[in-house]
Every structure is written in C-alpha cells, then in structure tokens.
Amino acid sequence: MKKALGWKIILILVVIGLSVWRFLEDKIVLGLDLRGGTHLVLEVQTGEGLIVQTDQHVTRLKSLFKDASIKYEKVTRKGVTGIEVSGFEFEDERNIKDIFDDDFREWNYTFSARLATMKLKPNEAMRWREQTVNQALEKIRNRIDATGLSEAKAQRIEGFSQKGDKLLVLLPGIDDPGRIKEIIKTTAMLEWKEVVSGPFDTEEEALSDYGGKLPEDLVVLKMNPKTGGRKGFMILKAANIVSGNDLRNAKRTRNEYGAPIIGFSLHPKGGRAFEKYTAANIGKRLAVVLDKRVLIDPVVQTVIPAHSGGVITGSYTTELVDDMVVMLRAGALPASMKFLEERTVGPSLGADSIRKGIYASSVGLLLVMAFMLLYYKAAGINSVVALALNIVILMGVLAYFRATLTVPGIAGIILTIGMAVDANVLIFERIKEELRAGKSPKSSIDSGFKKAFVTIFDANLTTIIAAIFLYQFGTGPIQGFAVTLMIGITASMFTAVFVSRVIFDLIYGDRKKLKKVSV
Amino acid sequence: MNIFKKEPNFKLMNKKYYAFIISGLVIIAGLVTFQFMDLNLGIDFSGGTMIEVSFKDNISINYLRDSLDKVGIANSEIVRVKRENKFFIKTMMEITETGETEEFDEHERKASLIREVFRTPEETENLKAGKIDLNNSTGIKITDFLTSRGISLDDAADSGKKIVDLRKNFEDKSGNLTGLISDFNEIEKLDLKKRVLSKLKENAFLGSLTFLSTEFVGPQVGHQLRGQAARATFFALIGMLIYIGFRFRPIYGIAAVITLFHDVVIVFSFILFLNIEVSLQVVAAILTIVGYSLNDTIVIFDRVRDNVKLMRKEGAEMILDRSINQTLSRTIVTSTTTLATVLALFFLGGEVIHNFSLTLIIGIIVGTYSSIFQSCAWLKIWEKKFLSRKKYK
Numbered sequence: 050m051k052k053a054l055g056w057k058i059i060l061i062l063v064v065i066g067l068s069v070w071r072f073l074e075d076k077i078v079l080g081l082d083l084r085g086g087t088h089l090v091l092e093v094q095t096g097e098g099l100i101v102q103t104d105q106h107v108t109r110l111k112s113l114f115k116d117a118s119i120k121y122e123k124v125t126r127k128g129v130t131g132i133e134v135s136g137f138e139f140e141d142e143r144n145i146k147d148i149f150d151d152d153f154r155e156w157n158y159t160f161s162a163r164l165a166t167m168k169l170k171p172n173e174a175m176r177w178r179e180q181t182v183n184q185a186l187e188k189i190r191n192r193i194d195a196t197g198l199s200e201a202k203a204q205r206i207e208g209f210s211q212k213g214d215k216l217l218v219l220l221p222g223i224d225d226p227g228r229i230k231e232i233i234k235t236t237a238m239l240e241w242k243e244v245v246s247g248p249f250d251t252e253e254e255a256l257s258d259y260g261g262k263l264p265e266d267l268v269v270l271k272m273n274p275k276t277g278g279r280k281g282f283m284i285l286k287a288a289n290i291v292s293g294n295d296l297r298n299a300k301r302t303r304n305e306y307g308a309p310i311i312g313f314s315l316h317p318k319g320g321r322a323f324e325k326y327t328a329a330n331i332g333k334r335l336a337v338v339l340d341k342r343v344l345i346d347p348v349v350q351t352v353i354p355a356h357s358g359g360v361i362t363g364s365y366t367t368e369l370v371d372d373m374v375v376m377l378r379a380g381a382l383p384a385s386m387k388f389l390e391e392r393t394v395g396p397s398l399g400a401d402s403i404r405k406g407i408y409a410s411s412v413g414l415l416l417v418m419a420f421m422l423l424y425y426k427a428a429g430i431n432s433v434v435a436l437a438l439n440i441v442i443l444m445g446v447l448a449y450f451r452a453t454l455t456v457p458g459i460a461g462i463i464l465t466i467g468m469a470v471d472a473n474v475l476i477f478e479r480i481k482e483e484l485r486a487g488k489s490p491k492s493s494i495d496s497g498f499k500k501a502f503v504t505i506f507d508a509n510l511t512t513i514i515a516a517i518f519l520y521q522f523g524t525g526p527i528q529g530f531a532v533t534l535m536i537g538i539t540a541s542m543f544t545a546v547f548v549s550r551v552i553f554d555l556i557y558g559d560r561k562k563l564k565k566v567s568v
Numbered sequence: 569m570n571i572f573k574k575e576p577n578f579k580l581m582n583k584k585y586y587a588f589i590i591s592g593l594v595i596i597a598g599l600v601t602f603q604f605m606d607l608n609l610g611i612d613f614s615g616g617t618m619i620e621v622s623f624k625d626n627i628s629i630n631y632l633r634d635s636l637d638k639v640g641i642a643n644s645e646i647v648r649v650k651r652e653n654k655f656f657i658k659t660m661m662e663i664t665e666t667g668e669t670e671e672f673d674e675h676e677r678k679a680s681l682i683r684e685v686f687r688t689p690e691e692t693e694n695l696k697a698g699k700i701d702l703n704n705s706t707g708i709k710i711t712d713f714l715t716s717r718g719i720s721l722d723d724a725a726d727s728g729k730k731i732v733d734l735r736k737n738f739e740d741k742s743g744n745l746t747g748l749i750s751d752f753n754e755i756e757k758l759d760l761k762k763r764v765l766s767k768l769k770e771n772a773f774l775g776s777l778t779f780l781s782t783e784f785v786g787p788q789v790g791h792q793l794r795g796q797a798a799r800a801t802f803f804a805l806i807g808m809l810i811y812i813g814f815r816f817r818p819i820y821g822i823a824a825v826i827t828l829f830h831d832v833v834i835v836f837s838f839i840l841f842l843n844i845e846v847s848l849q850v851v852a853a854i855l856t857i858v859g860y861s862l863n864d865t866i867v868i869f870d871r872v873r874d875n876v877k878l879m880r881k882e883g884a885e886m887i888l889d890r891s892i893n894q895t896l897s898r899t900i901v902t903s904t905t906t907l908a909t910v911l912a913l914f915f916l917g918g919e920v921i922h923n924f925s926l927t928l929i930i931g932i933i934v935g936t937y938s939s940i941f942q943s944c945a946w947l948k949i950w951e952k953k954f955l956s957r958k959k960y961k
Binding site for chain 2: 514
C-alpha cells in the first residue's frame with residue numbers, strides 16, 4: 050500500500066515537472082485575436098483553372114487534327130470540362146476515335162451524326178481541381194515568403210463539411226493588410242502578344258473594323274493607364290509570343306533616368322521564341338499584358354537574343370515594381386482568388402483581451418477556490434490543489450501541442466475552472482452520502498471514489514464529444530475554445546480522481562482508526 | 569457545510585406537468601417573438617462588415633449615424649461599448665448576382681469611407697500636407713516615413729516600435745485601453761532621438777480615432793456557416809444519443825436528447841427576448857451548453873440506473889424522485905461554481921466575449937433546470953421501458 054502510494058506521488062511529480070518544463074520551453078502560441086494580425090479566407094476559383102486546362106486541350110486537339118489532316122468545322126469547349134468536335138467527315142470518325150483513345154485517355158466520349166462530345170472523367174476532374182488548389186497554395190506561400198513576413202502562414206482549410214478549395218492565410222502582426230492582399234489576389238498572368246491595332250477610345254470603336262465581332266485568333270484588351278501612360282483598348286493576336294511560364298527570373302533594375310523598371314530573363318525555349326519573333330518584327334509593336342490588361346506596348350527596337358533577357362519599362366513606383374517582381378518570380382496563379390473573409394485585429398485590442406482574460410480567469414479561479422474551501426472545508430484544500438494542478442497541466446499540454454490560445458480559448462480555460470471541480474464535487478458528495486448511510490470514514494472515502502468514477506467518466510466524455518463537434522465546426526478562435534475545453538476536462542479526470550485520491554491517502558492513509566473526515 | 573441537512577425529499581415527478589407547462593410557455597413565447605422579429609444575426613452568419621472604432625473624445629451615437637448617413641452608409645447598426653468611446657459599426661450585405669469579389673471591394677470602400685468621414689477637417693488638412701497620423705500608422709509605415717526624412721534605419725525602426733507599443737498600451741483616465749495616444753507630450757516622454765522627435769513634431773499628428781478591428785464576411789460564407797452551425801448542433805445531439813444509448817439504454821438516450829433539444833430551443837428563445845447577436849461564439853456557447861446540460865443529466869441518470877437495481881420494490885416515480893434528490897446538492901454546487909466563473913467572464917472579460925458569456929449564463933441556468941425538472945420527467949413517460957431490469961443482471 051505504502052509502496053504503491055510512493056509510485057503514484059512520483060507519477061504526479063513527473064506530470065507536474067513535464068507540464069512546467071514544456072510550458073517554459075515551448076511557450077503558448079497566441080492567436081491572432083490576442084496578438085493582433087489579419088486572418089484571410091480565400092476561395093480558389095477552381096472552375097477557372099479547369100477552363101484554362103480544357104482550353105489547352107482544345108488547342109492540342111486542333112493541332113493533332115491538323116497533323117492527321119482531319120477536316121472539321123469546329124472544336125469548342127462546352128461548359129467547364131467538355132469539348133465538342135463538329136462537322137467532320139464521316140470517314141474520319143475512325144481516326145478521330147484513335148486520337149481520342151491514344152491522347153485523350155482521361156476523357157469519355159460519344160459520337161453521333163458528325164458530332165463528337167468529350168467529357169473529362171470525374172476523378173480526373175477531381176485531380177485537376179486538387180492540382181489547381183495545391184498550385185495556388187504553393188504560389189501564395191512563395192509570394193508571402195518573398196515579402197519577408199516570416200511568421201505568415203498559408204494553409205488549406207479541410208475537414209468536416211468544408212469544401213477543399215478554400216485557403217486560410219494568417220498574417221500575425223499585420224493590421225494594415227492592404228498590400229499583402231493585393232499581392233495574394235493578383236493572378237500575375239504575364240503574356241507578350243503581338244499588337245494588331247490600337248489604341249482605340251472605346252471597345253466598340255476597336256471592334257468596328259471587324260463588324261462588331263472579332264475573329265477567333267484576335268482579342269481586345271484594355272490598357273492600364275497607370276503603367277503605360279495611355280488609356281483605351283487594343284486589338285492583339287490571341288496567341289502568346291511568350292508567357293510568364295517561360296520566365297526564368299525577374300528583378301528590379303533602373304532605366305537610364307534612374308526610374309524603377311522590371312528586368313527579366315527567359316528559359317531557353319521561350320528565349321529562342323522571343324529572339325525569333327523580335328528578329329522578324331523590328332519596328333512593330335509588342336504588348337506586355339498582365340492579368341488581361343496591357344501594361345505597355347513598346348516598339349521592338351532590336352533583336353533580343355535568347356540568353357540576354359529584356360526589360361519591361363513604364364512608369365512604376367519602387368513598391369509596385371517590387372511587388373510585381375515577387376509575383377512574377379512566384380509565377381502566375383492557376384486560377385483567380387475570391388476573398389471570403391477578412392478579420393483584422395489591431396494590437397491594442399489584442400492587448401486589451403489578454404489583460405481582461407487574465408483578470409477574469411483570476412477572479413473566476415479565486416471565486417471557485419473560495420467556494421470549495423468554504424463548502425468542503427479540509428477536503429476543499431484537496432480540490433484547490435487539484436484545480437491548481439489542472440491549470441498547470443492545461444498550460445503544459447497547450448504549450449506542448451503548440452495549440453493556439455485565442456479569446457474564446459481563454460473563455461474555455463475559465464469555463465474549465467468552473468467545470469473541473471465537478472469531479473471533486475461528485476466524489477465529495479458521494480463520500481458524504483456514504484457517511485450519512487453510517488459507513489466508516491475510511492470505507493466512505495473508498496466507495497465514494499469508486500462509485501463516483503463511472504459517473505465522472507460518462508459525464509465528462511459527453512462534454513468532450515460536444516467539444517469534438519465544436520472543433521470540427523469552427524475555425525481558428527472557436528477551435529481554440531474546443532481545444533482548451535477538451536484538455537481541461539481530460540486533465541480534471543486525472544487531477545480530481547487520481548491526484549485527489551493520493552492526497553486523501555496521504556492524509557488519512559497512515560491512521561489506523563480514522564474517526565472523522567472533513568468534507 | 570451542507571445545502572440540505574439530510575437527503576432532501578422533493579416530490580418532483582407528480583409535478584412534472586408544471587415543468588412541461590412552464591417550458592412550453594417559454595417556447596411558445598419564443599416562437600411568437602420569432603414571428604415578429606428575426607434573430608439578430610451577426611456578420612458571421614449574415615455576411616457584412618463590422619468595424620470597431622475607438623475615439624479620443626466623447627462622441628454620441630447620433631453624431632456617428634448622421635455622419636454615416638451623409639456618405640450613404642445608412643443601413644448600419646451602431647453599438648457603443650459601455651462607458652468607453654468605442655463603437656461597433658456593423659453593415660450588412662445581401663447576396664447579389666455580381667459575386668463576392670465586388671462585395672469585398674465594397675467592404676474596403678466602406679472601411680475607408682468610415683475612416684474618412686470621422687476625421688476632423690484639421691486632420692484631413694494635415695494628411696493632404698503629407699503629414700503622418702501616428703494613431704493610424706503601422707510600425708513599418710512610421711519607420712518608412714522617418715527613413716525617407718533622413719533618419720537612420722535603426723533609429724527609425726526603434727522609434728516606430730516604441731510609438732506602436734505606446735499606442736498598444738495607452739490607457740484613458742478610467743484605465744481602459746483605447747488604442748489611441750491622446751497627447752503629443754506622451755511621445756516626447758518616450759526615449760526617442762532628438763532628431764526623430766523634431767521630425768515628428770514637424771510632420772506628424774495624432775488622429776482622433778483608430779480602428780481596433782475590422783471584419784468582413786462574404787454573404788455566401790455566412791450562408792454556409794449557418795448550415796454548418798445547424799449541422800454541428802444536430803450531429804452533436806445524434807452523437808450524444810448514440811453514446812448514451814450505448815452506455816445506458818436507448819430510452820435514456822432519447823430522454824436526454826429531448827432534454828437537450830429543449831435546452832437549445834429555450835436558449836434560442838432567450839436569445840430572441842434579449843436580442844443577443846448570434847455570432848460563431850454564440851453557437852459555440854450553445855454547443856457547450858449541450859455538453860454541460862448533458863453532464864448534469866448523466867449524473868442523474870447514472871443514479872437512476874443504480875437505483876433501478878437497488879430499489880427493486882419501488883415504482884418508477886419513487887426511483888426517479890430519489891435519484892434527483894440524491895444528486896441535488898451536487899447539481900447545485902457544480903452549477904454554482906460554473907456560474908461563478910462565467911459571471912466573472914461576463915463582467916470582466918470584455919466586450920469581445922460578452923455575448924458568448926451571456927449565452928453561457930442563460931444556458932447553465934436552463935441546463936440545470938432541465939436536468940432536474942425535465943430529464944427524468946421524460947423517462948417517466950416511458951416508465952415500463954426504463955424500469956425493465958433484465959439487462960442489469
């Protein structure tokens with residue numbers, strides 16, 4: 050009996066030691082609502098990404114048809130992940146099927162009178178979608194890293210009843226997120242295109258040469274007056290000469306007047322294409338397009354050799370050039386972003402919440418301790434010790450798991466203080482009952498603990514079940530609450546059942562004949 | 569100390585219909601209220617913009633409302649933080665066909681309008697003249713500002729940090745954190761380089777308001793969250809039903825879940841009566857109450873299970889009454905300690921957590937009431953089923 054008690058005491062001391070050590074070592078992570086910062090939720094417009102990929106397949110299909118000299122009227126994208134081929138000769142049907150079977154294995158297809166309909170297989174569409182989201186996340190991470198915000202985090206929001214195309218971006222210490230939001234949101238799709246004509250004042254005017262409708266190989270795009278110095282619309286070739294994918298590097302340099310401009314170099318393949326184009330088109334205009342807006346339309350002065358790279362001039366601020374360089378280096382997003390949520394907490398509100406949280410917890414703790422001492426007298430001391438220990442363990446575990454402490458998390462701690470004594474109350478009330486029933490103090494303690502345990506277990510487990518649902522449902526702050534509640538209640542089972550018992554044994558265990566127990 | 573000198577002996581089972589009537593009346597009143605007014609949904613669920621502004625001077629809600637009207641932000645709700653010059657300004661957004669990207673722009677536009685409209689003419693002048701507002705600039709901005717005026721980067725960064733720290737911990741006369749530096753003398757008291765101080769005196773001023781927090785939730789998100797909250801509550805209840813059904817027997821699970829559902833409905837009724845704004849936090853509070861109330865109920869049911877075995881000759885009514893009475897002092901003690909902590913949270917925890925703690929207070933009271941007066945009453949209705957002793961052999 051005595052030996053077992055010794056081990057139990059050692060176990061308790063080890064738990065206390067570990068908790069204090071982890072608490073001092075790991076430090077509790079404060080949530081954005083306590084330390085100040087911005088929380089952003091964005092949705093990747095995966096549909097857009099799918100359309101882009103389907104369009105690429107349309108282009109590929111056309112070139113395969115050309116190679117196989119298959120004549121057709123139209124190849125078009127239908128919906129998001131569908132392609133339709135129409136107006137081909139009946140005898141070509143076999144060849145078309147062969148192309149589908151060899152090069153478009155991820156697609157289901159059907160044929161009916163000179164019309165072929167293709168549809169991307171559902172699991173393949175899923176894979177594309179996944180890819181789009183992961184790529185977007187990767188790019189956003191790169192962009193944030195490049196801005197030098199070391200503590201910023203981007204992650205996918207996953208889980209129970211939440212769609213997987215949402216991203217969470219956490220920016221601690223940022224209470225003016227404007228610039229970062231711009232960096233995240235910009236698709237940064239860079240393209241070099243051949244200029245056909247323009248600029249025109251209005252879109253109608255631009256289109257009037259073509260009777261209001263452009264042929265398929267041309268596009269009309271708006272100019273960005275901030276960078277190019279001119280307003281209006283331009284008609285460009287739809288096909289790119291080179292694009293952001295061909296970019297090897299981008300950096301800020303200065304022009305001869307010292308104004309900031311963007312310098313770039315291209316990968317060998319893109320570089321050669323660019324060299325070939327510039328050699329053939331000296332004196333003609335070229336458009337640099339960022340996110341479907343024409344930045345500038347410089348005249349090609351000389352051949353730009355494949356290895357040398359070039360510059361994008363224009364009137365920019367240093368900050369704008371820096372941000373564009375960050376985005377160009379990280380590469381274009383595979384789809385655009387939609388902001389769903391933004392929550393910004395300034396540093397003083399966070400400081401205020403910490404201060405009030407500590408104040409409220411202390412008062413709550415003192416109230417509960419005072420009540421327990423008053424009501425249960427000597428046994429109250431026991432529960433006060435258990436409660437103090439509970440908080441030590443709670444802090445240690447929070448630190449160990451690097452759980453984030455939030456405003457609702459503090460509320461969870463305070464609530465835990467109130468609920469943690471429940472296990473003690475259950476036990477003490479049982480002991481009282483047993484005493485009332487005329488049992489000896491010692492066996493009253495024994496059966497009090499024993500009988501209360503089942504109840505404590507059942508009752509606490511249901512609270513934990515509620516907390517698990519809460520965790521699944523909530524984001525950031527609410528999860529913080531669920532976590533503290535779960536840890537606190539689990540810890541209370543240990544402190545109130547195990548530790549309290551040891552304390553009782555320590556106090557009363559030695560005495561041969563226990564006359565009275567104070568509860 | 570004891571609440572009851574000896575084991576109490578309240579006859580609750582023969583009064584169970586009173587309990588049903590009382591709860592029924594509250595629920596009916598809740599439903600009637602619901603016909604005439606909607607739940608006060610926070611932006612988490614309705615979508616919209618919420619901005620907390622702190623002012624240096626005493627300002628009335630009417631002044632704020634008039635100013636907002638002038639710039640066309642008419643549909644806003646303004647709530648003042650008690651005894652402080654802080655206000656929550658909430659504006660709603662409806663789902664439109666234009667999509668949320670534009671709604672987000674709309675939020676940004678509103679936020680900057682609000683910032684503009686409360687600025688004094690003098691401040692606007694200062695800004696036009698290229699001066700910097702130390703109450704509304706991040707540390708980085710202050711640093712940039714100083715370096716561009718010939719201060720070394722180290723000194724500039726140090727000054728920026730000190731000014732932001734001062735702002736962060738600045739108290740008004742009653743000891744509240746305002747997030748605003750009220751007096752330029754305070755900056756002079758900081759240990760700043762003389763050159764920095766003279767640059768600041770020349771080119772900086774202290775704005776009369778600052779944003780403590782801004783929140784934007786897209787209307788579609790709000791809509792989704794509503795569904796999620798309802799589902800989480802529903803599945804939590806189902807989870808409880810399964811657990812209790814498994815640990816006790818199905819009939820106990822059903823009685824407990826009816827009791828919990830009763831709690832949720834009554835708490836919602838009070839949310840309506842008191843016009844509490846329903847936010848994510850309030851939903852979290854409701855789920856917590858579900859857990860808490862069940863805790864109480866299980867303690868009683870546990871005793872019922874024991875007593876069914878022990879009191880073989882007694883009827884259902886006797887067993888249930890006895891079980892409630894035996895656990896009554898525990899129920900009261902635990903509710904007292906929990907309520908004490910939640911009251912501390914309500915009165916001292918600050919505005920951020922106010923609705924959360926208020927909902928918990930209501931919930932703890934309702935949960936305690938229902939465990940005592942409702943849970944066993946529902947068991948009694950299926951008297952024969954729960955009394956069946958075969959399984960407990």
